[in-house]
Amino acid sequence: MDISLSASDLVHLFVDELRLCKVAAGEDVLVFTDPAFPHAAYPPAAFAAAKVLGANPYILVANSEDSFASHLCRSAWRSAQMVLGMSTVPRGIGSWMYTDACNDALAAGARVLMVQEPLGPLRRMKPDPAVMRRTLAGAQRMEKAREMRVASRAGSDFTLRKDGRKGAGQWGVADAPGRWDHWPSGLVGCAPLEDSAEGRYVIAPGDVLLGQWRFAMSEIEMTLHEGRITEIRGGPDATLLRDYLASFDDPDAFRLSHAGWGTDHRADWRQLGMDSESFYGSVMVSLGRNLFDAPAPHCGLGGANASPAHYDICCRGASLWLDDDLIVDDGRLVPADLR
Numbered sequence: 001m002d003i004s005l006s007a008s009d010l011v012h013l014f015v016d017e018l019r020l021c022k023v024a025a026g027e028d029v030l031v032f033t034d035p036a037f038p039h040a041a042y043p044p045a046a047f048a049a050a051k052v053l054g055a056n057p058y059i060l061v062a063n064s065e066d067s068f069a070s071h072l073c074r075s076a077w078r079s080a081q082m083v084l085g086m087s088t089v090p091r092g093i094g095s096w097m098y099t100d101a102c103n104d105a106l107a108a109g110a111r112v113l114m115v116q117e118p119l120g121p122l123r124r125m126k127p128d129p130a131v132m133r134r135t136l137a138g139a140q141r142m143e144k145a146r147e148m149r150v151a152s153r154a155g156s157d158f159t160l161r162k163d164g165r166k167g168a169g170q171w172g173v174a175d176a177p178g179r180w181d182h183w184p185s186g187l188v189g190c191a192p193l194e195d196s197a198e199g200r201y202v203i204a205p206g207d208v209l210l211g212q213w214r215f216a217m218s219e220i221e222m223t224l225h226e227g228r229i230t231e232i233r234g235g236p237d238a239t240l241l242r243d244y245l246a247s248f249d250d251p252d253a254f255r256l257s258h259a260g261w262g263t264d265h266r267a268d269w270r271q272l273g274m275d276s277e278s279f280y281g282s283v284m285v286s287l288g289r290n291l292f293d294a295p296a297p298h299c300g301l302g303g304a305n306a307s308p309a310h311y312d313i314c315c316r317g318a319s320l321w322l323d324d325d326l327i328v329d330d331g332r333l334v335p336a337d338l339r
């Protein structure tokens with residue numbers, strides 16, 4: 001399909017989204033992309049939507065092999081009031097969120113929104129008041145908590161600490177200065193203290209290895225000690241995960257990155273991507289880099305792991321406690337304010 005025709009069909013979706021992000025007349029809106037970004041119709045649709053709202057849209061197209069370190073890129077990000085990230089730069093799709101350019105823009109007060117999912121999830125999981133309410137309530141509980149425990153039918157049983165670390169919530173809207181979000185999203189998370197995880201983390205067939213963009217077909221059992229994965233056992237998926245993490249030649253690739261639960265009742269487990277991360281009552285405990293921060297409340301991770309590795313893992317059939325409170329019971333959200 002012709003790109004201009006596809007883009008014109010999307011403008012109303014982007015107008016709704018940018019309105020929720022409080023894009024206003026006179027604001028500078030930067031659409032950042034590169035030629036390898038798979039959804040070529042999104043940047044022009046966002047450009048047109050920003051114009052409908054009276055804002056000043058710009059599209060910056062980086063070379064798809066760009067290191068994302070140039071002064072031009074960084075100053076453009078820092079100078080915009082709203083940035084829409086639709087890019088594979090610098091290390092694959094979405095990797096810009098873990099860069100200094102993104103952190104600097106957020107620190108300068110930009111709102112930053114990631115948009116890279118296929119059209120189906122963008123439409124199906126448009127920002128929703130119930131998802132926002134239960135996610136914010138979850139982030140507030142997460143912020144106060146000091147310890148998390150995860151157990152599962154598959155055999156996981158591990159604890160981690162987060163004293164002083166943020167409780168983050170994603171609901172698909174970047175509407176406050178210094179807020180990052182991803183449309184679509186519905187999840188609560190935090191960066192655990194990097195040396196704190198202890199216990200057994202088991203991935204069952206049918207869970208999602210989002211780091212390799214596929215479902216697990218065999219069991220993976222990880223031993224966690226002092227925050228590091230000290231052993232990975234199991235079937236072929238265990239071998240592949242071990243190979244992935246070892247390929248970075250970096251001990252910090254074997255540490256936990258972020259942990260939390262999904263909050264979107266519209267997410268579909270059969271679809272990989274933000275459906276996996278947002279799936280209502282799922283538990284996501286990921287590995288590797290977590291150097292990502294934002295000044296807005298309940299946003300960013302504030303972690304200290306600078307590893308280039310990052311690997312998201314989403315599980316069903318898990319339970320999660322914050323301190324002594326049962327939050328997720330075998331895939332069911334328990335406290336009334338989080339349901």
Ligand SMILES: [Fe+2]
Nearest residue numbers: 258286311312
């Ligand atoms: Fe992640």
